[in-house]
Amino acid sequence: MSLLNGVSYGLLLFMLSSGLTLIFSMMGVLNFAHASFYMVGAYVAYSIGLKVGFFPALFVAPVVVGLLGALVERYGLRTVHRWGHVAELLFTFGLAYLIEESVKVVWGLAAVPYRVPEALNGPLFTLYSTSFPKLRGFMMLVALLMLFAVWLLLKRTRIGLVIQAALTHPHTAEALGHNVPRVFMLVFGGGCALAGLAGVIGGVAFITEPSMAASVGPIVFVVAVVGGMGSLAGAFLASLLIGVMQTFAIALDWSLAGMLGSIGVAVTESTPLYSLWKLQISQVAPVLPYLLLVLMLIFRPKGLLGTRAD
Amino acid sequence: MTTNALQLEDVRKSFGNTAIIRGVNLAIPKGERHAIIGPNGAGKSTLFNLISGRFPMSSGSIKLNGEETGGLKPFQINRKGLSRSFQITNIFHNLSVFENVRCAVLWSLGYRYSFWHRLDSLKDTKLRAEEVIDSIGLGHLRARPAGLLTYAEQRALEIGITIAGGADVILLDEPTAGMSRSETANVVELIRRVTAGKTLVMVEHDMGVVFGLADRISVLVYGEVIATDTPEAIRANPAVQEAYLGGLHKDGPEDGHA
Amino acid sequence: MAATLRYRPLNLARWVIWGTTALIMAVLPIFFTQGFAITLMSQMGVAIIFTLSYNMLLGQSGMLSFGHAVYSGLGAYFAVHALNMASKGQLWVPVSLLPLVGGLAGAVFGVLFGYVTTKRAGTTFAMITLGIGELVFSCSLMFPDFFGGEGGVTTNRVFGKPFLGVTFGPAVQVYYLIAFWCLVSMALMYAWAHTPLGRMANAVRDNPERAEFVGYDTQKVRWYTLIISAFFAGIAGALGVINFEIVTAENVSAVRSGGVLLAAFIGGVGFFFGPIIGACVFVYFVVALSDHTKAWLLYLGMFFMLMVMFAPGGIASLIMMQVQLVARQRFGRIWRHYLAAGASSLLVLAAVILTVEMTYKVSVDSSGGTLMKLFGVEFDAAAAGPWAVAIGLWIVGGWLFNVTRKRVSQVYGEIQAEFQQGRP
Numbered sequence: 001m002s003l004l005n006g007v008s009y010g011l012l013l014f015m016l017s018s019g020l021t022l023i024f025s026m027m028g029v030l031n032f033a034h035a036s037f038y039m040v041g042a043y044v045a046y047s048i049g050l051k052v053g054f055f056p057a058l059f060v061a062p063v064v065v066g067l068l069g070a071l072v073e074r075y076g077l078r079t080v081h082r083w084g085h086v087a088e089l090l091f092t093f094g095l096a097y098l099i100e101e102s103v104k105v106v107w108g109l110a111a112v113p114y115r116v117p118e119a120l121n122g123p124l125f126t127l128y129s130t131s132f133p134k135l136r137g138f139m140m141l142v143a144l145l146m147l148f149a150v151w152l153l154l155k156r157t158r159i160g161l162v163i164q165a166a167l168t169h170p171h172t173a174e175a176l177g178h179n180v181p182r183v184f185m186l187v188f189g190g191g192c193a194l195a196g197l198a199g200v201i202g203g204v205a206f207i208t209e210p211s212m213a214a215s216v217g218p219i220v221f222v223v224a225v226v227g228g229m230g231s232l233a234g235a236f237l238a239s240l241l242i243g244v245m246q247t248f249a250i251a252l253d254w255s256l257a258g259m260l261g262s263i264g265v266a267v268t269e270s271t272p273l274y275s276l277w278k279l280q281i282s283q284v285a286p287v288l289p290y291l292l293l294v295l296m297l298i299f300r301p302k303g304l305l306g307t308r309a310d
Numbered sequence: 311m312t313t314n315a316l317q318l319e320d321v322r323k324s325f326g327n328t329a330i331i332r333g334v335n336l337a338i339p340k341g342e343r344h345a346i347i348g349p350n351g352a353g354k355s356t357l358f359n360l361i362s363g364r365f366p367m368s369s370g371s372i373k374l375n376g377e378e379t380g381g382l383k384p385f386q387i388n389r390k391g392l393s394r395s396f397q398i399t400n401i402f403h404n405l406s407v408f409e410n411v412r413c414a415v416l417w418s419l420g421y422r423y424s425f426w427h428r429l430d431s432l433k434d435t436k437l438r439a440e441e442v443i444d445s446i447g448l449g450h451l452r453a454r455p456a457g458l459l460t461y462a463e464q465r466a467l468e469i470g471i472t473i474a475g476g477a478d479v480i481l482l483d484e485p486t487a488g489m490s491r492s493e494t495a496n497v498v499e500l501i502r503r504v505t506a507g508k509t510l511v512m513v514e515h516d517m518g519v520v521f522g523l524a525d526r527i528s529v530l531v532y533g534e535v536i537a538t539d540t541p542e543a544i545r546a547n548p549a550v551q552e553a554y555l556g557g558l559h560k561d562g563p564e565d566g567h568a
Numbered sequence: 569m570a571a572t573l574r575y576r577p578l579n580l581a582r583w584v585i586w587g588t589t590a591l592i593m594a595v596l597p598i599f600f601t602q603g604f605a606i607t608l609m610s611q612m613g614v615a616i617i618f619t620l621s622y623n624m625l626l627g628q629s630g631m632l633s634f635g636h637a638v639y640s641g642l643g644a645y646f647a648v649h650a651l652n653m654a655s656k657g658q659l660w661v662p663v664s665l666l667p668l669v670g671g672l673a674g675a676v677f678g679v680l681f682g683y684v685t686t687k688r689a690g691t692t693f694a695m696i697t698l699g700i701g702e703l704v705f706s707c708s709l710m711f712p713d714f715f716g717g718e719g720g721v722t723t724n725r726v727f728g729k730p731f732l733g734v735t736f737g738p739a740v741q742v743y744y745l746i747a748f749w750c751l752v753s754m755a756l757m758y759a760w761a762h763t764p765l766g767r768m769a770n771a772v773r774d775n776p777e778r779a780e781f782v783g784y785d786t787q788k789v790r791w792y793t794l795i796i797s798a799f800f801a802g803i804a805g806a807l808g809v810i811n812f813e814i815v816t817a818e819n820v821s822a823v824r825s826g827g828v829l830l831a832a833f834i835g836g837v838g839f840f841f842g843p844i845i846g847a848c849v850f851v852y853f854v855v856a857l858s859d860h861t862k863a864w865l866l867y868l869g870m871f872f873m874l875m876v877m878f879a880p881g882g883i884a885s886l887i888m889m890q891v892q893l894v895a896r897q898r899f900g901r902i903w904r905h906y907l908a909a910g911a912s913s914l915l916v917l918a919a920v921i922l923t924v925e926m927t928y929k930v931s932v933d934s935s936g937g938t939l940m941k942l943f944g945v946e947f948d949a950a951a952a953g954p955w956a957v958a959i960g961l962w963i964v965g966g967w968l969f970n971v972t973r974k975r976v977s978q979v980y981g982e983i984q985a986e987f988q989q990g991r992p
Contacts, residue, residue, distance in 0.1 A: 030691065076873070076877065079877045079878075080876055080877055080880075083876075083880050085691070086632060087876055087880055089632070089691070089694070090829075090833060090876050091873065091876045091877065093826070093829070094830075094869055094872040094873040094876055095873065097826075097865065097868070097869035097872070098866065098869040098870060098873060101863065101865045101866035101869055102866060104863075104866075104932070105863055105866060105924060105927050105928045105931070105932065106927060106931055107931065107932075108931060108932040109932065214822075218698070218702050218822070221695070221698065222699070225695055283710055284710065286706040286709075287703055287706040287707060287710070290699045290700075290702045290703040290706065291703060293695070293696075293698075293699035294684065294696055294699040294700055294703060297688060297692055297695055297696045297699065298684060298687060298688075298696070301688055301692045362781065364777075383780070383785070384777075384780040384781050385780045385781070385783050385784055385785050385786075388780070388781055388782065388783045389783050393781065393782075394781060396778075400775055400777060400778045400781075401774075401775065401778065402770070402771045402774040402775050402778060402779075403774055403775070404770065404773075404774050405767075405770060405771065405774060409767065409770075412767070413767060413768060413771045413779070413782060414782040416764050416767070416768065416782075416783075416784075417782060417783030417784060418783065421764040422764070423764070423765050423768075423788060423789065423792050424763060424764045424765060425760055425763045425764070425765040425766065425792070425796065426763065427763055427764055428759070428762060428763065429762045429763055429764060429766075429767055430762065432764075471778070471782065474782075475782055475783060
């Protein structure tokens with residue numbers, strides 16, 4: 001059951017990190033504001049949902065977010081492009097601040113009551129005594145459908161072919177007559193739309209509040225970097241890995257002190273560094289992804305399946 | 311037998327499945343001016359990159375003054391007395407000409423990572439930097455940011471940075487690339503002046519420059535040296551003529567542009 | 569060789585500049601006596617040290633770090649524990665020397681973390697610093713004994729016998745302590761930029777490959793630079809402890825790391841005095857503006873974004889551009905256009921402020937009704953009138969700004985063309 005929970009969380013992470021990876025592969029831009037678009041997706045879906053209900057919002061909100069992303073690219077990012085990658089990074093960095101504050105100004109500081117729709121409430125199935133919520137199952141379904149749709153788009157359509165070409169050789173693609181700036185706008189908008197879609201679901205599964213971007217943002221980065229910048233498959237792998245790792249870690253109450261105790265070594269308050277020994281894995285859980293990130297960047301900066309080391 | 315300045319034995323380099331350097335042997339004695347010529351794609355720049363430590367060799371041995379340098383990092387090789395210039399100008403574009411050259415002399419004068427010496431009060435670095443700047447003829451542009459120099463001036467600065475540290479084995483990668491006739495003549499004169507008494511290895515396409523400067527020439531084709539000899543012998547060598555397909559004329563260096 | 573006495577005009581200028589700075593810092597509290605102003609200046613002093621230390625990495629060495637608060641924060645934690653131990657008599661550390669404790673702690677972590685982070689460069693370096701920043705922040709909640717848990721660690725800067733009448737109780741005494749350390753740190757960091765290590769850091773920033781080929785191990789250059797930068801960050805952290813008498817996990821947070829990046833960038837990373845300006849602007853936004861409006865972070869974010877898009881060299885570069893114009897006597901041609909563009913941009917600014925504040929009032933703050941007061945004018949944020957005014961300001965201000973901006977661009981371009989042609 002924990003495994004399924006971990007996988008569903010991982011798939012949510014993948015929805016987020018896939019957009020990030022696509023944008024980075026294509027444009028070399030590390031979109032710091034990616035989690036912010038996730039948040040906007042949740043809020044927009046909430047507001048739309050108030051008028052027309054959850055399921056229409058599910059389709060409309062990502063489009064709205066995607067349009068927003070395209071606008072940002074066209075009028076903001078493109079201006080900064082000439083100053084180089086660092087400037088683009090700083091732009092998205094500032095954008096994250098801007099979006100978070102704008103959300104606060106429009107929707108307020110407190111969490112909004114973005115509720116699970118009745119159709120998705122309740123357990124999907126029950127295994128032994130624990131039940132797997134319908135919502136989680138829906139999350140997995142949407143994520144897998146999205147993955148399939150993106151794969152279809154990239155591999156089977158003409159625009160997908162152009163995107164793939166522009167992924168590795170933007171100048172050649174442009175020389176061949178494709179409107180690469182328009183493709184960039186499409187990809188950025190598309191990546192943001194994916195984040196928005198994740199937000200629609202993530203917003204109901206977890207709490208919808210102004211700090212939701214900041215709480216999930218860094219993890220998405222870890223996923224993208226660990227999986228390897230530029231590799232969708234790597235992002236998929238890393239999402240699942242980290243999703244499962246986090247879910248299991250939070251559930252585990254082991255500590256080094258406990259383990260030592262079980263083999264007969266007593267660790268008490270007077271032992272030096274006691275606070276280190278008595279740490280339970282569940283308490284260490286928040287640190288694990290970053291530890292993984294740092295280790296990965298030191299020993300294998302390309303990530304698990306990455307193609308670009310920068 | 312005196313040690314050669316540079317000794318390459320069966321040096322090989324492959325990138326993935328593509329073999330770029332397929333067994334190069336070279337022995338360059340101290341004080342020699344040696345040119346490496348060859349058609350595009352022969353691997354000349356790669357060879358330089360191997361010698362200077364930019365890339366590791368796949369196999370083989372490179373000895374600098376008798377010491378093995380395979381596996382050493384570029385700065386380690388540089389500290390042992392080898393310095394190189396680049397085909398695409400590689401300077402510190404935000405720093406002034408003077409600062410560029412001063413950075414190149416700091417290590418050789420022993421200042422290492424000091425953060426307690428006031429740069430401007432270090433007379434020896436100033437003196438040496440001024441010397442080098444005068445010898446490359448950029449004295450009047452001392453304070454200009456390097457990024458604002460003309461192409462020829464930047465190439466001269468590139469050479470200045472290369473020789474400033476006092477290395478005795480100098481590698482110059484296409485020093486006259488993209489230059490006009492008069493600029494080329496100036497640079498040749500500059501090279502002759504600043505590398506007097508040192509070992510010089512250069513990659514060049516301009517045959518006039520090569521025949522004017524080199525004591526010996528090696529011809530690199532598809533990653534192998536097909537001939538190493540004096541300029542006259544190379545010019546007369548049929549295998550070389552075939553490889554170059556009319557790049558060399560019997561009449562003289564003026565016509566010889568590859 | 570006979571020693572020759574050479575008159576170096578540059579030396580005189582240097583003494584004048586530093587002397588004036590010291591004088592201004594000494595004299596400020598006489599003009600701004602309110603408690604609020606003193607605290608503001610103290611905070612600016614600390615921020616200046618912190619931001620300058622950050623620019624040693626970003627502007628001088630080309631290292632973009634997202635985790636610099638780690639060094640100032642850990643320096644602060646060590647300083648606060650040292651201070652607590654000092655007031656219990658377990659350790660001799662006078663308050664005036666506390667910054668050295670912070671600096672040392674910062675430097676030690678600079679050695680540790682720096683070794684790991686400087687193994688890579690560019691975006692990878694930035695990501696590792698982000699990871700380590702989050703790592704330390706997460707750790708701060710795991711070890712409550714050292715980090716004080718949610719409430720942080722508090723202290724009292726007044727203990728023991730007063731020294732020459734100085735207890736560091738009153739805010740103005742703290743200000744002078746901070747001003748002293750600020751001056752010393754500024755001078756030292758400026759001096760560092762003119763040492764072999766400092767210059768090679770510049771070289772590594774411009775062309776790391778070339779730096780290797782003139783005999784320098786770029787990793788060592790970066791690492792040593794980072795250690796020194798962390799030292800000064802630690803000093804800033806300790807001074808923050810003296811000022812606020814509390815350290816919390818926020819001191820090592822990504823928010824604070826992001827803040828110093830914003831400050832350095834807004835001020836201008838290409839000039840030494842850029843971060844000084846940036847620090848003051850940033851502190852103003854955070855401390856002073858936040859009293860006037862709840863949307864201050866939004867304004868700061870917008871300001872930062874505009875800088876990134878249109879003036880990536882920061883405020884310092886804008887100043888230097890005008891200095892160049894003045895020096896070459898072209899300023900007279902352009903100041904009228906600047907004025908016009910400035911006036912129309914004020915209209916746009918008014919539109920922005922009006923819109924933001926009204927939106928905030930209507931959607932978030934409407935519990936007390938929708939009446940609000942802006943620049944002394946009272947109105948109802950829910951009424952149509954003010955919104956019409958806002959829209960009017962947007963349209964008129966926007967159009968005017970567009971026109972005047974184009975004029976400024978045109979004249980500036982003409983002047984630049986003259987410079988290119990080599991005219992004096």
